[in-house]
Amino acid sequence: MTYYLRALSVEHLKLKRTLTIWMVLIAPFVVNLMYFLTYLEYGQTHHEYDPEAWLTFGRSVLTMWTVMMLPLYITLQSALLGNSEHANQQWKHLFALPLPRWSYFAAKWTLLFELILISSIFTFGFTIVSGWCTQQVYPTMGLTLDAIPWFLLLGMSAKAFLAAILMFSIHTFISLRWQSIIVSIGSGMVAVVCSLFVVRSDTWGTLYPWTLPFMTFAMDKPADTPLMQIMLISLVGGLIVALFGMWDMTKRQIV
């Protein structure tokens, strides 16, 4: 455990002056800014009073976040984290230090977990801010602060985050396993493009790692959402991939 904590503390230090740290803020901000601008442009058709305005608004932001931004964000962040080791030929140094190799994978995995968690919190926070800003432009929409359904919105965000664990486990593995950043980014882009088709299927959408976060709130009837199945796939699948990644790292040859 102490090895893992040492490796994790080093991961935090290595974030200094990197794009990775800025992306935590930028990605959620961009999604919400785009939604706010969209409402400004086309808000005339939406500004009638909606008793579930916050849920509608939150679901819209979360849709953009989970379908497009989150998978691309995970792809980019994992690729950057992996590349910081590959590009600087760090493995030959790290693997000659008195730490078990699995601890490096576990630390990277945890760091990505933290980054995505913080971004998810920012996404939630910015949703409230952009909703409030929209309300200032269209006061009749019902996006008042006292009408915020905190638990529902937080619950949606939390479920989407937990459903992303398999996705980022896969990307952590890919980015650390393959030296080329093209493999990391290319795999993520292909997966996202495929997800645009898979997401239309209620059956396959709840099995495909890149659409799991969206499927936690996407069903027409919320009661139809196979939440247990999604969570099981994400959490158990994520754990299996992470364990495999740790095992694989112990076998790695640094030629």
Place this chain on the structure above:
Amino acid sequence: MSKFNFIIETEKLTRCFGAVVAVNQVDLRVPLGSVYGFLGPNGAGKTTTIRMLLGLISPHYGKIHLFGRPFTRQNWQIFAQVGALVEAPSLYPNLTGRENLEVSRRLFNAPRKNIDEVLESVNLTRDANRLVKGYSQGMRQRLGIALALLNKPVLLILDEPTNGLDPAGIQEMREMIRGLPSQQGVTVFLSSHLLGEVEQVASHIGIIHQGKMIFQGSLKELQAQRNPILHLGCDQPDHAEQLLLDAGWRVRRNGKPGLLVEVNGNSDASLINKQLMTQNIKVFQLNIDQPDLEDIFLQFTQTEN
């Protein structure tokens, strides 16, 4: 008193890449407290051997003993006593020199004061708080050495440590390496293609060529094994070279007009002089030197070829 005489000991260490046998049944014996110069031309198998010693790649055959104990990648704890610099230093350009050391310090769980000590020892204290992306190649190399020294290792493995250093830096490095065994009890395993450098610091030498060890022993043993060199100056060096080769002498050029001939002593020099005179070649220089490491190295590798 240590329970082992050799801090590194390998037995028939072998590693292939496809059909190429990069390291072929290498038996290394690195005495405790020595500076061991590991010599070989490019592609001889030096870096592959070092990577196996550090567990970065697995041998296909053979055994490694470090500190008298069998070494596999499973007993990585042994690296607490090892410092290493393999090829180019592994540095994070977005961090300062000090922060790069802090990364390794945390992983080693070493005391904080070690950072200042190693910065001082590689003369980087003044630039410690600058970003590494602004460092020159020599500064990066010195920081790489500092990383290798950070945990106060008992065994220091250096792969081409003087790469990128200016003459003053090389001189400092030489002094530092030479002093490590006596001052800090560190055994140094040093791979280099700079034969002159190795000659000035090493107490023991291993020569690897085409994956095989062709010599191993102390520097004195190495010098004793090889023949003196006759430096020969004449007016027709090309003709003379051909004549001597035809006569069975081992002749080579060193990029200068003269010839270098392996001899057994003064009588050979006289004989060569006579042979050339009979062919109307005018000899104006004949002097015999003990071979330096470069001569020895070339003698060995040419013999193998």
